[in-house]
Amino acid sequence: MKAAGILAIVLVAAHSAAGGPAAPTPSVAPPGGRNVPASESPIDQLVFGKLNQLDIQPADPCSDAVFVRRVHLDVIGTLPTPQEVKDFLKDNDPGKRRALIDRLLEREEFADYWAMKWSDILRVKAEFPINLWPNAAQAYHRWIRTSIRENKPYDRFVREMLTASGSNFRVPEVNFYRAVQNREPQGLAQAVALTFMGTRADLWPKERRAGLAAFFSQVGYKATAEWKEEIVFFDPGKAAPQAAAFPDGTSVRLSPDQDPREVFTHWLVDPKNPSFTRPIANRVWSWLMGRGIIQEPDDIRPDNPPANPELLAYLEKELVVGHYDLKHLYRLILNSRTYQLSSIPATRGPEAEANFAYYPLRQLEAEVLIDALCQITGTTEPYTSAIPEPLTYLPDGQRAIALPDGSITSSFLEMFGRPPRDTGLESERHNKMTADQRLHLLNSSHIQRKLQQARPLLALLRSGAGPREVVAGTYLLILSRYPTEAEWTTVAAYPRTGPAARRTALMDLAWALINSDEFLFRH
Amino acid sequence: MVPRAVAAESIDERHGEKMSHARGSGGLGITRREAMRLGLSSAAGLLLAGRLSAADPAAATPPAPKGKAKAVIQIWLWGGPSHLDTFDPKPEAGYDYCGPFGKPIETHVKGIRISEWLPLLAQQADNYSIIRSMTHGINAHETAAYMVQTGRPPGGRQVFPGVGAVVSLFKGYDAGYRGLIPPYIVLTELQGRFAEAGFLGPRYQPFATGGDPARTPFAVEGIVAEGLSADRQKDRRELLHRLDGLKRAMQNDPQVTAADKAEDQAYDLILGDAGKVFDLAQEKDDLRDRYGRTTFGQACLVARRLVERGVPYVTINSKGWDTHKQHFQAMRQKLPEMDKGFATLLQDLADRHLLESTIVWWSGEFGRTPKVMWESPWNGGRGHYGKVFSAVLAGGGFRGGQVVGASDAKGEEVKERPVYPCDLIASVYEKLGIDPHAKLPNPQGLDVRVTPTPAEGVTLGGRLKEIM
Numbered sequence: 001m002k003a004a005g006i007l008a009i010v011l012v013a014a015h016s017a018a019g020g021p022a023a024p025t026p027s028v029a030p031p032g033g034r035n036v037p038a039s040e041s042p043i044d045q046l047v048f049g050k051l052n053q054l055d056i057q058p059a060d061p062c063s064d065a066v067f068v069r070r071v072h073l074d075v076i077g078t079l080p081t082p083q084e085v086k087d088f089l090k091d092n093d094p095g096k097r098r099a100l101i102d103r104l105l106e107r108e109e110f111a112d113y114w115a116m117k118w119s120d121i122l123r124v125k126a127e128f129p130i131n132l133w134p135n136a137a138q139a140y141h142r143w144i145r146t147s148i149r150e151n152k153p154y155d156r157f158v159r160e161m162l163t164a165s166g167s168n169f170r171v172p173e174v175n176f177y178r179a180v181q182n183r184e185p186q187g188l189a190q191a192v193a194l195t196f197m198g199t200r201a202d203l204w205p206k207e208r209r210a211g212l213a214a215f216f217s218q219v220g221y222k223a224t225a226e227w228k229e230e231i232v233f234f235d236p237g238k239a240a241p242q243a244a245a246f247p248d249g250t251s252v253r254l255s256p257d258q259d260p261r262e263v264f265t266h267w268l269v270d271p272k273n274p275s276f277t278r279p280i281a282n283r284v285w286s287w288l289m290g291r292g293i294i295q296e297p298d299d300i301r302p303d304n305p306p307a308n309p310e311l312l313a314y315l316e317k318e319l320v321v322g323h324y325d326l327k328h329l330y331r332l333i334l335n336s337r338t339y340q341l342s343s344i345p346a347t348r349g350p351e352a353e354a355n356f357a358y359y360p361l362r363q364l365e366a367e368v369l370i371d372a373l374c375q376i377t378g379t380t381e382p383y384t385s386a387i388p389e390p391l392t393y394l395p396d397g398q399r400a401i402a403l404p405d406g407s408i409t410s411s412f413l414e415m416f417g418r419p420p421r422d423t424g425l426e427s428e429r430h431n432k433m434t435a436d437q438r439l440h441l442l443n444s445s446h447i448q449r450k451l452q453q454a455r456p457l458l459a460l461l462r463s464g465a466g467p468r469e470v471v472a473g474t475y476l477l478i479l480s481r482y483p484t485e486a487e488w489t490t491v492a493a494y495p496r497t498g499p500a501a502r503r504t505a506l507m508d509l510a511w512a513l514i515n516s517d518e519f520l521f522r523h
Numbered sequence: 524m525v526p527r528a529v530a531a532e533s534i535d536e537r538h539g540e541k542m543s544h545a546r547g548s549g550g551l552g553i554t555r556r557e558a559m560r561l562g563l564s565s566a567a568g569l570l571l572a573g574r575l576s577a578a579d580p581a582a583a584t585p586p587a588p589k590g591k592a593k594a595v596i597q598i599w600l601w602g603g604p605s606h607l608d609t610f611d612p613k614p615e616a617g618y619d620y621c622g623p624f625g626k627p628i629e630t631h632v633k634g635i636r637i638s639e640w641l642p643l644l645a646q647q648a649d650n651y652s653i654i655r656s657m658t659h660g661i662n663a664h665e666t667a668a669y670m671v672q673t674g675r676p677p678g679g680r681q682v683f684p685g686v687g688a689v690v691s692l693f694k695g696y697d698a699g700y701r702g703l704i705p706p707y708i709v710l711t712e713l714q715g716r717f718a719e720a721g722f723l724g725p726r727y728q729p730f731a732t733g734g735d736p737a738r739t740p741f742a743v744e745g746i747v748a749e750g751l752s753a754d755r756q757k758d759r760r761e762l763l764h765r766l767d768g769l770k771r772a773m774q775n776d777p778q779v780t781a782a783d784k785a786e787d788q789a790y791d792l793i794l795g796d797a798g799k800v801f802d803l804a805q806e807k808d809d810l811r812d813r814y815g816r817t818t819f820g821q822a823c824l825v826a827r828r829l830v831e832r833g834v835p836y837v838t839i840n841s842k843g844w845d846t847h848k849q850h851f852q853a854m855r856q857k858l859p860e861m862d863k864g865f866a867t868l869l870q871d872l873a874d875r876h877l878l879e880s881t882i883v884w885w886s887g888e889f890g891r892t893p894k895v896m897w898e899s900p901w902n903g904g905r906g907h908y909g910k911v912f913s914a915v916l917a918g919g920g921f922r923g924g925q926v927v928g929a930s931d932a933k934g935e936e937v938k939e940r941p942v943y944p945c946d947l948i949a950s951v952y953e954k955l956g957i958d959p960h961a962k963l964p965n966p967q968g969l970d971v972r973v974t975p976t977p978a979e980g981v982t983l984g985g986r987l988k989e990i991m
Binding site: 015127128129181200202203343344348361362363411414415417420422423425427430432433434435436437438439440442443444445446448487490491494495504508509511512513515516517518520521523 | 665666669677682705713719724725726728730731733742744745746748749751755756758759762763765766767768769770772773775776778779781782785786788789790792793966967968969
């Protein structure tokens with residue numbers, strides 16, 4: 001018990017940049033260096049100013065070892081490799097955090113991971129109850145991923161979806177209008193309001209809801225001779241929209257030859273329209289910081305004010321100035337001291353949390369977790385979809401963050417809270433530990449088998465390295481850091497006997513580390 | 524087993540239209556493809572299908588709940604079992620309808636005949652009632668399975684929870700259930716998206732055992748680890764605790780606390796006695812033989828052991844009922860297994876005085892085409908059939924030895940007393956003492972009730988008063 005107490009203290013020290021035996025390189029940038037954490041960005045001035053007013057002490061800056069893991073998970077949904085960790089830790093460039101952020105934003109996994117997030121809220125799913133059909137889901141996913149990879153400005157991304165007409169296979173963005181459970185004008189209006197305005201139109205007064213729905217009353221759907229192909233189009237033959245009005249209350253006269261979606265999109269996608277810029281600025285912040293300035297990020301309404309209005313206004317301004325370049329926003333946030341705070345709070349409580357006084361712990365998403373487990377153990381998962389035929393089989397080595405379709409069968413992803421993609425609400429994703437999840441990680445044959453087959457671990461054993469190096473290698477592989485001296489002592493004392501003692505001990509160490517909170521959470 | 528279901532879905536998708544026309548049965552059997560041809564989204568098509576079958580919703584005004592049932596064992600026949608070859612035989616319809624199965628047998632209850640392949644169930648007939656007029660008109664697996672298990676047509680903004688999740692809500696942890704075994708167990712594999720808890724979320728999702736109860740040991744995923752001694756389990760856990768520094772540093776964090784609690788619960792199951800419920804070696808050999816040494820038979824035995832220990836909802840997923848081709852060959856193998864497991868379960872529950880508090884619900888998502896498809900490529904197969912099919916209810920206060928409703932002479936139409944899925948589900952809730960008007964917690968704050976209201980446009984035929 002006593003030993004455990006000491007260990008805890010060591011770890012706390014290792015977590016923050018204040019130093020400690022685990023940090024092999026100095027991790028605080030020298031004053032005046034190029035590293036942003038050394039100086040305050042406008043984001044930091046706004047966050048720390050507010051914390052100061054509230055008399056809340058922010059957490060310490062996080063250490064390099066924490067940063068390298070965190071930023072990989074947050075930006076590319078992927079654990080850093082041991083080599084990436086080692087290289088980063090021994091790099092003496094004071095600007096290395098900024099440089100790493102820039103590199104990560106250009107990785108292929110960036111597109112994979114953010115396409116996954118967007119596919120959640122855009123409901124990219126072949127089957128029930130969205131029923132896009134596999135070809136269309138995959139085309140839609142590819143369009144989203146390509147848009148992200150090319151860093152398509154956000155305003156264009158939205159405009160292309162909202163005004164799209166054509167075949168679900170050939171003009172993939174039309175699937176926005178198919179990926180809804182309710183294709184009536186009201187249902188489409190709700191999807192548009194939720195996705196792009198971050199607001200729940202089902203709670204609006206009736207007239208306001210009807211005013212928005214009117215813009216979607218001439219969306220037509222028709223089948224073609226090709227199996228499951230569907231054309232989405234402007235259908236002037238449908239009843240002319242009644243009493244169209246923008247959500248801000250302005251009523252509109254629509255001319256009969258004009259696609260009302262164009263009129264609405266013109267109103268929505270406008271730098272001067274805060275109901276367009278605010279939701280996306282807030283969403284990006286919440287994705288990276290674990291909490292919206294307006295929380296929930298898709299429940300914006302007058303009686304749910306932002307925790308820090310100036311901060312949100314600043315992000316909105318930057319987005320407009322940067323012509324809706326979302327990566328610009330990512331850079332600003334990731335390089336801020338605020339983002340780089342330790343997750344061990346100096347002050348606790350709901351106010352500290354709501355004002356970003358520390359980096360909040362979050363359980364790894366299901367997809368990120370299984371990918372990390374596969375990476376650590378050098379194993380793969382089979383991803384298939386049994387319904388409908390033709391069956392979908394994804395190639396061996398498919399990563400979960402890159403799955404093109406929310407219908408792909410995986411009991412692991414189900415159990416660990418993958419969103420069903422039924423409604424597009426962010427709250428569909430469940431990131432709270434359950435007893436079932438614990439049982440699975442602690443004691444299932446699935447995880448046990450992965451560990452037993454773990455080539456990277458077995459390679460460490462066979463490499464002829466000494467026990468200290470093997471343990472260090474295991475820590476780098478799983479926790480993306482070196483072990484502390486106290487941890488080494490604990491591991492060395494772990495009692496295992498018999499012919500396969502070393503192997504058993506290593507398996508148990510790896511098992512313990514993947515079951516530790518430090519692995520299971522972003523921190 | 525998966526490929527079989529899959530092939531069937533595709534057959535349904537591509538040939539559903541052809542099949543229903545060949546049978547001359549339009550009406551309720553709107554396939555997805557037909558719906559699309561009509562320019563409807565499949566959701567709208569289904570809604571339409573629901574509306575076509577008008578019934579008086581007012582007839583279904585429910586009485587106050589007065590249940591004494593404590594648990595449900597749901598025997599789910601994934602793929603859709605033929606009603607003609609199980610509980611609604613039509614020998615008078617001739618060879619084109621019955622194929623080689625033309626000699627149904629009398630049961631212990633005078634006047635009730637069932638398939639000659641179910642002799643053990645024939646002896647249990649006073650323990651169960653047969654509903655021969657189940658209907659929803661949907662011929663696609665997924666939609667039909669959703670209908671049968673949620674009572675509602677898909678297509679709105681909500682994805683509704685299935686019966687198991689609702690029972691888990693009202694009889695599980697929130698209602699004071701203290702068992703270590705999760706309150707909603709699936710033997711052995713999830714159905715896929717239809718076991719989903721819908722908007723209730725993962726807290727109400729079932730725990731799927733994995734493994735095979737016909738094997739020793741029954742390796743329940745996460746609970747029973749093969750090749751790990753109890754000593755090593757304890758040592759590993761100790762190591763984990765000593766190394767988990769972040770946990771100690773963050774003791775007050777709600778996420779860490781939740782993870783901690785989940786770990787304690789997990790270890791109670793791994794190392795404690797509760798997990799022994801899955802150890803079938805504790806049962807007598809001859810009883811195990813009577814259940815049948817098959818996955819299905821032994822799953823029935825595990826289900827009895829679970830409800831005996833207070834688990835409120837157990838689903839047994841039996842696969843392989845989607846018999847488009849070689850239907851009769853498949854039935855010769857499947858029906859005896861099902862007969863043994865289901866009949867022994869009823870007898871065993873009755874012997875232990877558990878039947879009065881345990882509802883056993885036998886059903887698939889639909890029935891199968893009454894007319895045998897002799898032509899190529901089916902060569903003696905049966906297609907999907909949602910217009911009329913059978914379900915069986917036993918125990919939990921439902922009266923046995925009855926038949927509710929009837930299909931016509933060839934098992935093609937409901938002849939009397941249509942029973943819709945939500946009627947059966949509402950009856951089950953009533954027996955469990957679950958208020959059908961209770962609100963379900965909805966993440967969007969919408970007012971959603973346990974069973975659909977007439978305002979939702981769901982067709983109701985009324986509860987199963989005949990057997991309540």
